[in-house]
Amino acid sequence: MALDYSKKVMDHFMNPRNVGEIENADGVGEAGNPKCGDIMKIYLKVNPDTKVIEDVKFKTFGCASAIASSSMATELIKGRTINEAWDLTNSAVAEALDGLPPIKMHCSVLAEEAIHTALNDYRKKNGMKEIPMEHHED
Amino acid sequence: MFVYLDHTATTPTSPEVLQAMTPYFGEIFGNPSSVYSFSKKSREAISKARQQVANALNANSDEIYFTGSGTEADNWALKGTLEKGKIAGKNHIITTAIEHHAILHTCEYLKKVEGAEVTYLPVDSEGFVSVDDVRKAITDKTALVSVMFANNEVGTIEPVAEIGALCREMKIPFHTDAVQAAAHLKIDVKAMNIDMLSMSAHKMYGPKGVGALYMRKGLRPENFVHGGAQEHGRRASTENIAGIVGFGAAMEILQTRLADDAAINSARRDRLIAGILERIPHAKLNGATGNHRLPNNINFSFIGVEGETLLLDLDAKGISASTGSACSSESLDPSHVLLALGLKHEMAHGSLRFTIGRLTDDSQIDYVLDVLPEIVARRRAMSPLWEDYMKSQEGK
Numbered sequence: 001m002a003l004d005y006s007k008k009v010m011d012h013f014m015n016p017r018n019v020g021e022i023e024n025a026d027g028v029g030e031a032g033n034p035k036c037g038d039i040m041k042i043y044l045k046v047n048p049d050t051k052v053i054e055d056v057k058f059k060t061f062g063c064a065s066a067i068a069s070s071s072m073a074t075e076l077i078k079g080r081t082i083n084e085a086w087d088l089t090n091s092a093v094a095e096a097l098d099g100l101p102p103i104k105m106h107c108s109v110l111a112e113e114a115i116h117t118a119l120n121d122y123r124k125k126n127g128m129k130e131i132p133m134e135h136h137e138d
Numbered sequence: 139m140f141v142y143l144d145h146t147a148t149t150p151t152s153p154e155v156l157q158a159m160t161p162y163f164g165e166i167f168g169n170p171s172s173v174y175s176f177s178k179k180s181r182e183a184i185s186k187a188r189q190q191v192a193n194a195l196n197a198n199s200d201e202i203y204f205t206g207s208g209t210e211a212d213n214w215a216l217k218g219t220l221e222k223g224k225i226a227g228k229n230h231i232i233t234t235a236i237e238h239h240a241i242l243h244t245c246e247y248l249k250k251v252e253g254a255e256v257t258y259l260p261v262d263s264e265g266f267v268s269v270d271d272v273r274k275a276i277t278d279k280t281a282l283v284s285v286m287f288a289n290n291e292v293g294t295i296e297p298v299a300e301i302g303a304l305c306r307e308m309k310i311p312f313h314t315d316a317v318q319a320a321a322h323l324k325i326d327v328k329a330m331n332i333d334m335l336s337m338s339a340h341k342m343y344g345p346k347g348v349g350a351l352y353m354r355k356g357l358r359p360e361n362f363v364h365g366g367a368q369e370h371g372r373r374a375s376t377e378n379i380a381g382i383v384g385f386g387a388a389m390e391i392l393q394t395r396l397a398d399d400a401a402i403n404s405a406r407r408d409r410l411i412a413g414i415l416e417r418i419p420h421a422k423l424n425g426a427t428g429n430h431r432l433p434n435n436i437n438f439s440f441i442g443v444e445g446e447t448l449l450l451d452l453d454a455k456g457i458s459a460s461t462g463s464a465c466s467s468e469s470l471d472p473s474h475v476l477l478a479l480g481l482k483h484e485m486a487h488g489s490l491r492f493t494i495g496r497l498t499d500d501s502q503i504d505y506v507l508d509v510l511p512e513i514v515a516r517r518r519a520m521s522p523l524w525e526d527y528m529k530s531q532e533g534k
Contacts, residue, residue, distance in 0.1 A: 013450065019520045034484035034523055037444055037463065037472065041522040061484070061523035063446040063463070 005064060006098035012068035017075050020057040026125065029118025031110045038062035038107060040070050040114040046122055051081045058114075065097075065104040072096050073111035082119055086131060088112065139456035141502045145341075145434055145495030146290055146318060147460060151384065152343040152496075158387040159345065162380035170377050171366065180379050187386025191350055194389045195335065196326040203351045203369045204382050208317040208338030209240040210362070211351035214373070215313040215334045216244045216284060218359025220254055223281025230279040234259045234267050234296075235478040236289050240336075241315055242474070255279070263480050264426040265294030272301050276308055283312045287319030287335075291462055291475040291491060292425030293435025295319065302331030311357060317341055317349075320389075322403070322432050324396060327352055334359075339381065343496065344388030348381035399496075404433035406494050406503050411436055413507040418514050420527070424476060424489060436492040437462075439476070439485040442524025443517040448490050451513040457506060462489040484523060 005013070022043035032038040039062065045055035056078050058070040073093045077085040090108035094100045100108060113133070120130040151159075168177035170184055185199070192199040205211045220231060231248065233241055235258045248254035257275045259267050267285055276283070283305050288295045298314055305312035313334035316325060320335075321342040327335060335352040339345055353359070365374025414421050414436075424437040440448070445461025452459050462473025463486070471477075472486035481489075492506065518524040 010450075013447070014454065016520065030522065034482070034487070037483065037487040039522050059520055059522040059525065061442060061521040062444050064450050066444075067447065067520070 005068075005101070008072075008096070008098045009065060009068040009100065012071040012097065013064040016058075016067055016071040018057050018071065018078070019059070021059065022055060022057050025057075027118040027120075027122030029114045029116065029121055031113035031117055032062070032066075034061070036106075038066045038110055040066065040110050042070075042074070042114045042118040044118050044122055046082060048126075051083070053077055053080055053082065053085055062107065062110075063104070065100050065107040066110060068097055069093050069100070069107040069111040070114070073108075073115060077115060082122060085115060086119055088115060139505070141455075141457040141505060142497045143492040143494060143502070143506070144458045144460050145497070146491070146493035148340050148346065149321075149343045149495055150497070151340075151345050152388065152391065154391060155344055155384045155387045159380040159384040162383050166379075170379065171368065180377070183379055183383050184377055187382045190386035190390040191337075192352075194320075194325070194393050195352055196328050197352050198355065200370065201327075201352055201355055203353060203373050204377065204385070205349040205351055205363075205373060206347060206375070206378070208315070208336050208341075208349040211336035211338075211349045212238070212240040212315055213244050214351055214362035215336060215353075215359065216241065216248065216282065217252075218362055219282040219311055219313070219334070219357075220248050220252055221360040222358065224252065226281075228279050228281035229253060230255045230257070230277055231282050231284065232257045232259065232272060232275045232280060233284045234261060234286065236261050236265060236267075236291075236294075236475045237284070237286050238290055238315060238317065240317075241284055241286070259285075261294075261478050264430070265289055265292050265424075265475070265479050266426065266430075267296050267301070269297055269300045269304060273304055276310060280308075280310050283310055285312075285314055287314045287316040287325070288323070288432050289425070289475060290318045291473060291489075292437045292479065293318075293432035294426045295323070295430050295432065298332065299330040302333075305333070306331040311359075318432060321392065322396070322400060322434060327354070333357055339385035339388055342388050342392050345381050345384040348378050348385045350385065400433045403494055403498075406498060406500065407431075407433060407436055410492065410494075410503050410506065413503070414438055414510065417507060417511045420531075421514075422485065424479060424481065434494045436494070437489060439481060439489045440514050440518070441485060441488060441527050442521040443488050443514055445487060445489050447517050448488075448513060451517065452510070455509050455513075457509070460491040460493070462491070463487045 025043040026046040027044040041059045043057045056074045060070040090112040093108040168180045170180040188199045245256045311333045320337045338349040422439045445463030476486035
């Protein structure tokens with residue numbers, strides 16, 4: 001199926017921001033599985049005092065919209081507190097990309113899930129209560 | 139830079155073919171069904187095209203029926219034969235897991251609406267159907283065997299002549315979808331014992347919107363398109379004269395260059411395959427090799443990368459290719475063909491197909507070999523799957 005992506009999706013796909021890993025990351029989260037063709041891994045560096053996400057990196061296996069969603073999502077949570085980051089919804093990621101084709105919306109869901117998983121990993125490591133995750137079926 | 143490496147998707151109508159077609163859009167517009175002498179020119183044009191197609195297949199011209207597409211030819215062969223078979227209590231179809239959707243979705247329809255039973259034969263890791271499996275699947279209820287001549291995704295050429303001989307011996311109609319094969323291989327329906335064969339003009343430098351079904355004389359599947367008495371009363375619709383003329387011309391031209399094209403294409407194919415294997419680590423060729431593979435097909439999986447990303451990266455470099463990734467379909471499942479070959483989901487998602495043809499030259503092969511390794515490496519570098527894979531390879 002031919003997909004017409006927005007310019008923003010193509011930009012974030014061709015020149016993804018925040019690609020890579022963070023050594024000794026404060027929180028790491030992964031979402032998706034190889035079977036459905038998307039895996040997203042998020043690394044967080046969090047300021048212990050301010051709880052601000054000072055750095056975030058990602059690695060993603062998946063289609064263009066999965067890579068663009070990862071790139072955009074990391075941009076949106078960088079410099080935010082962990083609580084602010086938790087509130088980032090998949091639709092906000094999709095909107096920031098000027099929309100995703102309907103069949104690709106699950107890519108933005110994956111970004112939200114990967115971030116939530118990474119945030120919970122951080123909370124667990126720092127003795128905070130994990131926040132129950134809504135489970136998305138896709 | 140425009141490097142078109144998707145000749146299996148479609149081909150441009152060649153200038154000679156277009157020239158042959160042109161009069162039939164305007165000047166010679168008569169309805170072949172009309173009585174007056176002007177329409178005779180239209181009838182003659184169709185007869186000539188029918189003969190051209192028949193000659194290429196070693197068939198008789200009254201065994202060629204023009205359709206609106208290869209898909210329609212497949213639909214007709216399957217639905218018409220099953221409906222006919224049901225009258226004699228035969229409701230079983232044998233086909234394969236790697237057919238085009240024109241066959242698979244028609245079979246699903248026949249299961250649902252006609253209560254057909256369908257056996258989907260497996261294939262081996264290179265995509266070959268076993269003749270023995272066909273033999274074992276045949277029952278006294280079998281109405282039709284349909285096995286594609288060559289696979290569109292991985293290019294594997296099936297043992298059609300052997301299956302044809304078996305079906306003839308068992309007196310079961312044998313249909314083959316030759317939409318890809320007819321553009322590259324010499325087909326002799328008599329020697330290969332083929333009862334029905336589907337083709338499409340736009341895969342062989344003819345126009346889109348015209349296909350054909352070869353039906354051996356004596357076979358009478360039910361009609362599929364009902365209406366007027368066109369195509370010997372078996373396929374209604376005012377004839378697409380220009381399209382049919384184009385199909386005939388394309389088929390005739392193709393026969394004159396079939397052997398030369400196959401030699402040139404397979405040399406380029408093998409150079410591209412060898413070059414990719416040499417330059418890109420952990421690249422897996424999907425499908426068969428040598429004479430068992432369509433001369434124009436190259437299909438690889440690159441572990442750790444998803445196919446659509448490769449297509450877009452290649453597109454940015456001016457290269458048009460294709461993938462079996464889910465992202466090229468409407469479902470989230472990757473290619474049923476690659477899964478049937480036994481590929482893991484992530485490998486099927488990471489497939490890339492190049493199909494060469496008349497628009498290809500040697501410098502384009504060099505260009506692909508030049509840009510592809512970097513594209514794959516860059517996407518792998520951002521892939522967690524590649525990272526895991528490399529870790530799993532350590533110490534191996």
